[in-house]
Amino acid sequence: MGSASQVGFDMHGLTPAPVTPFTKDGAVDYDAIQRLGSWLGSIPGVKGLVVLGHAGEGTFLTAEEQISVIKAFHRSVNGTVPIIAGITGEGTEVAALEAKRAKEAGAAAGLLYPSHGWLRFGYQDGAPQDRYRRVYEVSGLPLILFQYPDNTKATYSLQTMLDIAAQPGVFAMKNGVRNMRRWDTEIPVIRRERPDLQILTCHDEYLLHTVFDTDGMLVGYGNIAPEPLLDMIAAGRERDYVRARRIHDRLLPLTKAVYHRGSHMEGTVALKHALVARGILEHATVRSPLLPLPDGAEAEIHGAIKSAALKKVA
Secondary structure, three states: OOOOOOOOOOOEEHHHHHOOOOOOOOOEEEEHHHHHHHHHHOOOOEEEEEOOOOOOOOHHHHHHHHHHHHHHHHHHHOOOOEEEEEOOOOOOHHHHHHHHHHHHHHHOEEOOOOOOOOHHHHHOOHHHHHHHHHHHHHHHEEEEEEEEEOOOOOOOOOOHHHHHHHOOOOOEEEEEOOOHHHHHHHHHHHHHHHOOOEEEOOOOOOOHHHHOOOOEEEHHHOOOOHHHHHHHHHHOOOOOOOHHHHHHHHHHHHHHHHHHHOOOOOOHHHHHHHHHHOOOOOOOHHHHOOOOOOOOOOOOHHHHHHOOOOOOOO
């Protein structure tokens, strides 16, 4: 199938993970996908769109809807940027077939989630490596390594990450370890040992800390604030802490309104409210098990968008 250097594409920049819009009666809203995808895909520095992830409520969709959403986002960008599909199936063979369907639907790569049983029970040594090997073997879909938070049993050890990164088909890593001690000690080792691996932060709430060590961001935050996040990426690349800090401080009320909530899952609902504030969505409908946010949250999020000087999209 080829080595990591022979697959994938350049992700040095911003890769938003767009939401999946719904109509008020709960169906996938393909007109809204067209608006969201075409806007994000038109922004210089956006390197791809990750659909069907947590922000995209991917595991809440039927298999048929998942394929339709990939195709809709693929149409929306009109070839300007690659579409990356979240691959979330529990079993390895299930995930491999999911990846194969995603590739046939137009996905250029897959973000491979851990088997979610591992969140509760942990994994056997070698099982994550086998998952990446088999999914790529069956599908031929280039893969992004996904590092889960340190406070879950699905987080990968440093050696596991190094092993996966050395396997055919794996060309980038989305690291969301959310333990800055691990981040500060492990990222330099991964850089040294796997220099061809593109490293992307997905720490929506810790972007200032992580932006200086990465090739880019793969974040749900990219839905709602792509312009300042691209500026922060540039500041990180230039080692300009003062500029990066200024952007961080400008965005902090919005970061708090979206991500400093009772559950990180609520961030998806908040993203949709923020997209209403930016003029992309007409309402913030989500699918169960997500629920509407409490009274006052919508006004708070709209106010935070305004305070961050993020204008409505024409």
